[in-house]
Amino acid sequence: MSQSKPRHAPLPDFGVDGDRLLVGGIPVDRLADRVGMTPFYAYDRRLLGDRVGELRAALPQEVKLHYAVKANPMPAVVQHMAGLVDGFDVASGGELKTVLDTTMPTGEISFAGPGKSRDEIGRAVAAGIVINAESEAEIRAVADIGAAQGVTAKVAVRVNPDFELKTAGMQMSGGPKPFGIDAERMPQVLSSMAGLPIEFVGFHIFSGSQNLRAEAILEAQEKTIELAGDLASHAPAPVKTLNIGGGLGIPYFPGETRLDLTVVGRNLANLMPRAQSLMPGVEIVIELGRFLVGEAGVYVCRVVDRKESRGQVFLVTDGGLHHHLAASGNFGQVIRKNYPVAIGTRMRAPAEESVNVVGPLCTPLDVLSQKVDLPRADVGDLVVVFASGAYGLTASPTAFLGHPAPGEVLV
């Protein structure tokens, strides 16, 4: 309980009613009764809207905001986002089906990802969405399939730039990569596209994700626009759309601070005239997943046993790694750190003990929070893991050890 420990950044305001956390305005224990089970994921509709509002306020009005469905493909969330954002990006045929069931205009939907199957390409072409082609073979496949269907397929080319997004949680560009076509090969590829029966619509240049440093994002955005401008001169048609990716991070761990959106927005505004001079009429798209939905979601599980072992307290819950791999620290993380957690049924009580929150799996990997200071909790209390709205349920091995899948609600 030392004050010198690094702390989590302040969370979005879910609200509290007495001792209980509110999610979607509903006390979390009542929400558990309504879901009819624990554990469950819950996403707060109001917070989704708030986040989009913050972005709209910070970004230049002419920048289009797309939602990268992979971050949270729950159909109800996607339906809700359809009313908030300007477009969707999907990463598979499965996600394509989900977005086609919304009112989003098909021209505002794009499909990126290496190794698209012919079946996926066929469905995308038939739907009339934009295919972000990841390789020369894929460009040819799209052209062939479009010709067979009698449809002129819309193609953007994904480019692997020769720079990287510095300090990104994940590097998606620079050096040899499976994503897109190397920038230096692009002039030749673009020339070869001129003869194909496709509609060239622009570029997709995505250099990394989960970045909390505004200056790194600014640098990547500037380089992205310059690169697209260079390539535009080789393109078979004017660049209508430039998807500059996302990369905006959210704070997960103690000591991380929130990204300054104002700085990102101001920089983008400054880049707009340059983009228009290089690519007249171009529409700039920013594509965000985690940043839109990550902090609007919680994972809720119930304490089923309280144990002490050699001086440490273990809250054994009915939730764990099988539902929330990222919070357990086992999804591509080198050093395990704690997500923000609370006892959702003891919000007014002071932190009075250091505990380990674990799950029911027979593996030492099944830890939701390690040595975290919390109010005293007993069997029946609800543990809430925050920052769980993105890459939570679908990024977890739900069949692991044969436990039931969690509930999932949008409230």
Add this chain to the structure above:
Amino acid sequence: MSQSKPRHAPLPDFGVDGDRLLVGGIPVDRLADRVGMTPFYAYDRRLLGDRVGELRAALPQEVKLHYAVKANPMPAVVQHMAGLVDGFDVASGGELKTVLDTTMPTGEISFAGPGKSRDEIGRAVAAGIVINAESEAEIRAVADIGAAQGVTAKVAVRVNPDFELKTAGMQMSGGPKPFGIDAERMPQVLSSMAGLPIEFVGFHIFSGSQNLRAEAILEAQEKTIELAGDLASHAPAPVKTLNIGGGLGIPYFPGETRLDLTVVGRNLANLMPRAQSLMPGVEIVIELGRFLVGEAGVYVCRVVDRKESRGQVFLVTDGGLHHHLAASGNFGQVIRKNYPVAIGTRMRAPAEESVNVVGPLCTPLDVLSQKVDLPRADVGDLVVVFASGAYGLTASPTAFLGHPAPGEVLV
């Protein structure tokens, strides 16, 4: 292609027919046609039997061999194992259902794992299986539920020993742990059990898993038997069963060498008289998961694109992290290393290029093998990932990015 690189240990002999790997005696491309899709997992019935045979030959005849279903809960595999091993250990109500559908006698089934729900305990008590109790609260819950059902529940107590399994891939004991009851508290707990309406059957002492060093296993087994012998004097009834866990590892990565089973078996044989003198009539159970099934399984995916980027070759396949998280290096591993892989349709061709085998996910984590020397492969070829029979499909986030689930067959 340097000869000085560390190499993978020799694999079990799947067999080869011409250029094709055999799995269950079937050429892998024909098997893909039979499954009707790629990717798929395939487990080789003959290799499962061979592994059990090796163990039976090495271990003392009186040691009972249990299968820890969590390693691979595919119902067909579990049905097959029912005819090969002496008992099952399950980790959830889901796994309990699977084993109760086999011919395994219920007295030879045990259920371990922290935080068992009342529903799970109720089903286990009704089935008449042995419950490995993980806490004092759980012992009381079992007694209560048994009384309510009019059934005398069979209880073994899981002990958190005061020693660890050195060099284990996963430490399950020593220090503060959520598993079992600390050894030093056991005398008191055992005394308190005397008055409860349950049948005490023995102990479960599991100190770690995935160990390739025989001497560490020997040391843990010896300490386990001594600890159980000490605790036996406090027990409310004679110790009928002592589950000493498993811990036997399999080689996954370059430079790892196979565990010497002969040494493990000889040591166990030497310990048997001591175990009988401490606990007359005791039955020693060794519980193995990964060691029984891990090397009998392969994951097979198809090359859907072949790309070069800045001097590196990428084989983009239809399989990846979403089906096989462990092979991607993202399941609790600190440093990513390659599982053994082959081009299953080019088994006779020499390794002639260094390639990266990646999946269709839009994340740099989606790598099945990095800079591995393989025969030249093209679109349509099948990539085989070996050592995939344990903690493969069920330990993977199959819903990630909305791609189809893989097939799964026992052949």
